[in-house]
Amino acid sequence: MLSYAIRRVLGAIPTLLIIVTLAFFMMHLAPGGPFDSQRRLPPEIEKNIEAAYNLDKPVYQQYLIYVGRLMHGDFGPSIKNKDFTVSQLIGVGLPVSMRLGISAMLLAIVFGTTLGAVAALNQNRGGDFTVMAFAMAGITIPTFVTAPILALIFGVYGLHVFGADITLPVGGWDGGKLANMILPVTVLALPQIAIISRLMRGSMIEAMHSNYVRTARAKGLPSHLVIVRHALRAAMLPLVSYLGPATADIVTGSLVVEQIFGLPGIGRYFVLSALNRDYTLVMGVVIFYAAIIIALNLVADLLYRVLDPRVSFGK
Amino acid sequence: MTHAATADLMQRAQGVKGRSLWVDASRRLVRNKAALVSMIVLGIITLLAIFAPLLSPYAYDYQDYSVVSCGPDWWHDPSIVCHAGGSHWFGTDSLGRDLFVRVLYGARVSMAVGLVASIVSLMIGVVYGATAGFFGGRIDELMMRFVDILYSLPFIFFVIILMVISNNNFILLFVAIGAVQWLTMARIVRGQTLSLKQTEFIEAARASGVGTFGIIRRHIVPNVVGPVIIYMTLSIPAVILAESFLSFLGLGIQPPYTSWGVLIAEGSDVLEIAPWMLVFPAAFMAITLFCFNFIGDGLRDALDPKDR
Numbered sequence: 001m002l003s004y005a006i007r008r009v010l011g012a013i014p015t016l017l018i019i020v021t022l023a024f025f026m027m028h029l030a031p032g033g034p035f036d037s038q039r040r041l042p043p044e045i046e047k048n049i050e051a052a053y054n055l056d057k058p059v060y061q062q063y064l065i066y067v068g069r070l071m072h073g074d075f076g077p078s079i080k081n082k083d084f085t086v087s088q089l090i091g092v093g094l095p096v097s098m099r100l101g102i103s104a105m106l107l108a109i110v111f112g113t114t115l116g117a118v119a120a121l122n123q124n125r126g127g128d129f130t131v132m133a134f135a136m137a138g139i140t141i142p143t144f145v146t147a148p149i150l151a152l153i154f155g156v157y158g159l160h161v162f163g164a165d166i167t168l169p170v171g172g173w174d175g176g177k178l179a180n181m182i183l184p185v186t187v188l189a190l191p192q193i194a195i196i197s198r199l200m201r202g203s204m205i206e207a208m209h210s211n212y213v214r215t216a217r218a219k220g221l222p223s224h225l226v227i228v229r230h231a232l233r234a235a236m237l238p239l240v241s242y243l244g245p246a247t248a249d250i251v252t253g254s255l256v257v258e259q260i261f262g263l264p265g266i267g268r269y270f271v272l273s274a275l276n277r278d279y280t281l282v283m284g285v286v287i288f289y290a291a292i293i294i295a296l297n298l299v300a301d302l303l304y305r306v307l308d309p310r311v312s313f314g315k
Numbered sequence: 316m317t318h319a320a321t322a323d324l325m326q327r328a329q330g331v332k333g334r335s336l337w338v339d340a341s342r343r344l345v346r347n348k349a350a351l352v353s354m355i356v357l358g359i360i361t362l363l364a365i366f367a368p369l370l371s372p373y374a375y376d377y378q379d380y381s382v383v384s385c386g387p388d389w390w391h392d393p394s395i396v397c398h399a400g401g402s403h404w405f406g407t408d409s410l411g412r413d414l415f416v417r418v419l420y421g422a423r424v425s426m427a428v429g430l431v432a433s434i435v436s437l438m439i440g441v442v443y444g445a446t447a448g449f450f451g452g453r454i455d456e457l458m459m460r461f462v463d464i465l466y467s468l469p470f471i472f473f474v475i476i477l478m479v480i481s482n483n484n485f486i487l488l489f490v491a492i493g494a495v496q497w498l499t500m501a502r503i504v505r506g507q508t509l510s511l512k513q514t515e516f517i518e519a520a521r522a523s524g525v526g527t528f529g530i531i532r533r534h535i536v537p538n539v540v541g542p543v544i545i546y547m548t549l550s551i552p553a554v555i556l557a558e559s560f561l562s563f564l565g566l567g568i569q570p571p572y573t574s575w576g577v578l579i580a581e582g583s584d585v586l587e588i589a590p591w592m593l594v595f596p597a598a599f600m601a602i603t604l605f606c607f608n609f610i611g612d613g614l615r616d617a618l619d620p621k622d623r
Contacts, residue, residue: 014464015464018464022473023473023476026473026476026477026480027476027480029480030479030480136605136608139608140552140601140604140605140608141601141604142556142559142560142600144559144560144563144576144579144580144583145579145597145600145601147583148579148582148583148586148593148597149593149597151583151586152586152587152590152593156586156587248469251469252469252471252560255564256560256563256564259564260583271564271565271566274475274478274479274564274566275564275565275566277479279479279480282475282476282479283476286469286472286473286475286476289469289472290469290472293469
């Protein structure tokens with residue numbers, strides 16, 4: 001197991017290096033320098049600035065310097081947000097984005113597995129069709145459509161049920177209050193709920209047809225125990241390997257959600273920096289996101305190996 | 316069997332009209348109601364998009380400041396400030412442009428991106444996958460390892476970098492999204508090629524002296540067309556989504572051109588006062604995506620009946 005883990009971790013390093021290299025050289029292809037402006041600076045000042053940012057050195061040296069600093073978690077300074085380093089900006093946005101992402105993931109897992117299991121147990125009946133229609137809609141309709149529509153329904157018009165007037169805030173973070181989190185987290189989780197419920201339905205149906213479930217029934221175990229103790233557990237296993245892609249989806253979705261609801265997370269910084277052409281910030285955030293996605297893919301892989309008794313660690 | 320009997324049989328067989336895979340498949344496809352309706356709806360949307368300039372008296376960038384953010388005449392809502400009147404069937408946007416024409420121009424961009432990017436991904440993916448699968452062994456391993464690495468990259472971010480450095484060049488956008496989509500295509504084609512390679516007719520072709528690329532072109536490619544078409548219908552909505560996603564963030568199509576993503580972004584800004592600006596582009600996009608997905612599912616059932 002340990003040797004497998006080490007091999008997988010080592011395998012992730014070249015991938016990360018490719019990302020860093022690709023991002024770095026793509027940014028260097030960009031026309032114009034980072035300090036070009038309307039007003040031309042005196043040549044001496046320009047030289048000094050370039051020297052301060054190592055821009056006077058050949059590209060390969062700049063690359064090596066950049067990679068060397070990355071090893072220490074230093075993404076360099078932000079070009080457009082003066083006085084801030086990229087790491088500082090990521091540090092500011094990270095708590096918000098992480099709370100959002102983790103909440104959405106948990107919500108998606110709970111609802112996705114439940115709905116998927118319900119669909120599987122009612123295979124080809126009303127419940128199944130309802131869940132699958134919902135899943136189809138969840139996969140097809142993108143977050144940037146669901147977000148404004150939900151904001152309109154729950155935020156602007158408000159919900160009037162049982163005489164209570166529930167109106168959720170449609171923007172702002174406000175220190176991460178629950179009311180402010182409900183809409184963004186729901187929007188972020190919806191497509192994942194859809195995908196997970198589809199996966200869960202498939203694997204649950206397979207599990208219900210398996211021999212060990214038949215054996216459990218044959219020895220007289222009550223139906224709910226068969227489902228919970230035998231079928232559900234086995235059916236949830238394949239979901240572990242979806243953890244990696246789900247992370248990537250949630251990261252991508254957070255760009256839209258943070259934008260629409262005006263949340264101060266990394267995604268918002270990223271979009272702003274892309275629009276402002278803040279090259280170092282764009283590059284830094286892409287590398288940071290890539291590292292998270294690769295890390296979670298790795299965790300999913302290792303977790304799967306640990307949980308699945310059929311996988312052996314030979315060789 | 317005697318010669319005469321064989322000849323007789325052959326003659327009779329010629330009289331029977333054979334049903335090819337394609338005839339069979341199209342019958343099954345037409346019988347699938349969801350797919351059939353989707354094809355009709357998609358056809359209508361495509362025609363609307365093509366003939367957009369003829370359908371409305373307004374140009375897509377014509378601004379009429381007397382009807383800024385006005386609702387369509389038939390939209391009955393007491394909170395609406397003004398009605399656009401005339402031929403503004405979907406109302407107008409916040410610059411007084413006709414929304415109907417803009418939604419259809421958005422459809423043009425989305426459909427064009429979907430097609431171009433899918434064709435780019437098709438070409439790269441098929442050539443790459445067929446080559447890897449055909450040669451097998453070390454070459455295959457190396458080529459597929461490369462695909463694996465690319466798979467783990469968050470590709471949409473690289474498209475964003477590309478848009479940032481190229482100043483939102485939208486031809487590049489088409490190509491970049493296509494270049495992202497080819498990976499799955501390459502995997503599908505490779506898998507198919509690997510299994511085809513073992514079949515007798517390839518062996519026969521090789522024995523009769525057909526060259527490597529001749530075999531790929533004449534025998535392998537035609538046989539992987541089925542799965543490739545299925546994947547392509549499923550990749551078109553993915554591409555449309557990717558383009559709208561970028562445009563929504565302001566990193567895709569730039570004004571005065573428009574796409575569904577841009578329109579949805581504009582609409583979500585003025586949601587409270589002009590909901591039609593969100594509703595129409597969102598509805599068009601959602602319907603189109605549903606159609607492609609249903610057609611893709613239908614094609615899968617039609618071309619691969621054993622998979623049901």
